[in-house]
Amino acid sequence: MSLLKEALTFATGILILVAFIVPMVGLAVGLPVNAPVLTANGVELPQIAPFASSLVATSSTVWDVVMNFDQDISTPAVVADGTPSFDFTNGTLQVVNDCGDANAKTYCFTYVPPSGIEAAVFWFFRVSGAANAANDYMATTTYRFIVDTAGPILSFTGVASTELPTVEGDSSFGSATVNITFSDASLSRTYQTTAAGGFWSLTLQPGDELPPGTYSIVAIGIDQYQNIGAPIVTSVTVPDTIPPVLAESAAIASSTNTTPSYTFTSSEFANLAYGGGCASQTLTAATGTNTIVFDALVPGDYPFCIITPTDGASNVGATLNVTAFTIALPPASNIPTDKDQCKKNGWKTFTNPSFKNQGDCVSFVEKKDHDDEDRMESDKKDKDDKERKNEDERQKKDQGNRDNRDSRRHN
Numbered sequence: 001m002s003l004l005k006e007a008l009t010f011a012t013g014i015l016i017l018v019a020f021i022v023p024m025v026g027l028a029v030g031l032p033v034n035a036p037v038l039t040a041n042g043v044e045l046p047q048i049a050p051f052a053s054s055l056v057a058t059s060s061t062v063w064d065v066v067m068n069f070d071q072d073i074s075t076p077a078v079v080a081d082g083t084p085s086f087d088f089t090n091g092t093l094q095v096v097n098d099c100g101d102a103n104a105k106t107y108c109f110t111y112v113p114p115s116g117i118e119a120a121v122f123w124f125f126r127v128s129g130a131a132n133a134a135n136d137y138m139a140t141t142t143y144r145f146i147v148d149t150a151g152p153i154l155s156f157t158g159v160a161s162t163e164l165p166t167v168e169g170d171s172s173f174g175s176a177t178v179n180i181t182f183s184d185a186s187l188s189r190t191y192q193t194t195a196a197g198g199f200w201s202l203t204l205q206p207g208d209e210l211p212p213g214t215y216s217i218v219a220i221g222i223d224q225y226q227n228i229g230a231p232i233v234t235s236v237t238v239p240d241t242i243p244p245v246l247a248e249s250a251a252i253a254s255s256t257n258t259t260p261s262y263t264f265t266s267s268e269f270a271n272l273a274y275g276g277g278c279a280s281q282t283l284t285a286a287t288g289t290n291t292i293v294f295d296a297l298v299p300g301d302y303p304f305c306i307i308t309p310t311d312g313a314s315n316v317g318a319t320l321n322v323t324a325f326t327i328a329l330p331p332a333s334n335i336p337t338d339k340d341q342c343k344k345n346g347w348k349t350f351t352n353p354s355f356k357n358q359g360d361c362v363s364f365v366e367k368k369d370h371d372d373e374d375r376m377e378s379d380k381k382d383k384d385d386k387e388r389k390n391e392d393e394r395q396k397k398d399q400g401n402r403d404n405r406d407s408r409r410h411n
């Protein structure tokens with residue numbers, strides 16, 4: 001029993017000692033001020049484990065932070081953000097003021113987290129007594145939360161250049177949502193995929209083929225806090241592997257026109273080559289409907305004319321077979337040779353030349369007969385002249401022969 005009594009006496013002595021000494025120290029340097037309850041947007045930040053992990057400062061965060069002390073404080077506490085491992089040099093001193101409520105137990109500051117922190121890290125407020133707060137000594141206290149103020153940092157690791165490209169890359173946030181936009185002057189499409197283990201990949205699916213050309217690819221990552229990362233850009237060139245396709249719009253109607261026009265469509269710009277007996281000065285086709293004119297053709301049948309297209313990537317398209325056509329001979333002239341052919345509406349059957357009426361037709365025949373007679377007479381006169389000339393020459397020759405004979409006889 002005496003042992004217990006001694007123990008109690010000792011304990012009582014300690015209590016008495018504490019009861020006297022602590023107030024004396026407190027009077028000398030001021031009583032330690034309890035750390036305040038610190039709330040950000042109404043949520044209390046913990047000072048000790050287990051630390052709340054729910055409060056996250058993101059790129060869109062602006063917190064109203066209130067410090068509640070359990071007694072009046074004459075000098076605002078000093079607040080810095082940052083991490084202990086950097087001794088809070090990686091943060092900034094906060095501007096602490098009275099909360100505007102004339103309550104000396106509350107102090108406030110507005111918190112804007114540092115930008116560009118990726119990925120999520122533990123971050124702290126450090127609250128300490130003001131250096132000149134001789135009467136308000138305060139133990140330094142930290143309050144932990146999470147900061148993530150940047151979106152995922154992406155990088156491309158591969159691009160497959162086909163009409164259904166595959167785009168791949170890495171992400172600083174393992175489960176980032178990644179928006180990928182393909183665009184050129186006439187097209188813009190955005191697709192979305194999700195990274196897994198820091199890797200993402202997107203392959204366009206059939207039906208979404210990109211036409212031949214060069215496209216910009218922009219990828220943007222979004223993290224679990226909706227922070228949007230900086231876009232990264234690359235490009236993809238989709239090769240042209242599709243040959244041009246020609247199709248006849250209309251067959252060429254038979255006519256006497258020796259330079260017929262021909263209309264067809266082309267699926268894309270193409271160089272044209274002609275064959276099978278046809279040619280043209282038009283050596284390219286545009287996308288859509290084209291009309292070309294064949295170089296002059298002699299009358300006859302043209303069953304083998306072809307046009308072969310080649311696109312800018314040297315893809316040769318199927319030959320277009322021009323539907324067979326015929327260039328007809330020009331109509332032979334048919335003229336009346338007898339006045340009787342003009343009668344009984346016969347004059348109407350002539351087209352080259354044509355006549356106004358029967359009289360016109362008869363006049364044509366009469367004039368023609370007259371011309372023919374003139375021509376015959378003229379021909380006859382020429383013949384007569386020629387014969388007369390021959391006769392003269394023969395007579396001269398005969399005379400000469402006679403003279404020769406006479407001279408020999410006289411000799």
Ligand SMILES: [Ca+2]
Pocket residue numbers: 117118119120148149150151152173223224227
């Ligand atoms: Ca982030």
Ligand SMILES: [Ca+2]
Pocket residue numbers: 240241242243244268311312313315
């Ligand atoms: Ca092509």
